[in-house]
Amino acid sequence: MHTLSKPFVRAFVVITAVVTMVTGVTFAALQSEVNILHGSTIQTAAAHLQLSTDGVGYANSLDGFNFNSLIPGGPAAPVGGYKLYMHNDGDTKLKVKLSAADGFISENGIDLSKVHVILMPSTGAGNNVILQDLIAANKTGGVALPNVAPLNPGQTVSFAMSVQMDADALSGSTATISNLDFVFDAETVIQ
Numbered sequence: 001m002h003t004l005s006k007p008f009v010r011a012f013v014v015i016t017a018v019v020t021m022v023t024g025v026t027f028a029a030l031q032s033e034v035n036i037l038h039g040s041t042i043q044t045a046a047a048h049l050q051l052s053t054d055g056v057g058y059a060n061s062l063d064g065f066n067f068n069s070l071i072p073g074g075p076a077a078p079v080g081g082y083k084l085y086m087h088n089d090g091d092t093k094l095k096v097k098l099s100a101a102d103g104f105i106s107e108n109g110i111d112l113s114k115v116h117v118i119l120m121p122s123t124g125a126g127n128n129v130i131l132q133d134l135i136a137a138n139k140t141g142g143v144a145l146p147n148v149a150p151l152n153p154g155q156t157v158s159f160a161m162s163v164q165m166d167a168d169a170l171s172g173s174t175a176t177i178s179n180l181d182f183v184f185d186a187e188t189v190i191q
Contacts, residue, residue, distance in 0.1 A: 047187070048089040099135070106176075117131055117182070150189045
């Protein structure tokens with residue numbers, strides 16, 4: 001068995017000690033004192049869409065409309081539509097989506113693919129959406145309304161809401177859809 005010579009071991013220990021001290025001094029010289037930001041908060045912007053039928057009192061939930069005396073194949077009813085206001089009460093730009101919730105009652109076999117929900121803004125082109133698509137979209141967050149520009153914070157827009165049926169939407173003498181909830185949702189527009 002071969003033993004290392006004492007001068008070699010001594011040289012190795014000295015070199016190791018010098019390297020350790022130089023590294024420690026260099027590390028200490030390159031390190032700053034600790035700086036802290038105390039009590040920081042991370043909070044999202046508020047997305048808050050509200051509805052109104054009079055443009056004065058806004059809420060998250062309103063009583064629905066009665067679309068009576070609808071004639072299949074005829075014009076949308078009511079004539080001129082029901083007034084509906086949407087207000088962005090949050091602090092971020094919002095894109096509005098529409099859906100219809102499950103749980104409604106459909107009597108006498110109305111073909112929901114032939115029922116049109118129409119939202120006509122006070123300016124510009126309207127949105128004509130099939131009721132069946134709105135029901136399906138309730139599970140996916142709603143149908144984007146292409147002719148509704150994103151709402152800026154504090155902005156209010158008004159619409160006329162009406163319903164129209166194709167002539168072959170039903171096969172009986174009368175039909176009703178009741179307990180139908182239209183769901184207006186909004187998502188933040190990333191700029």
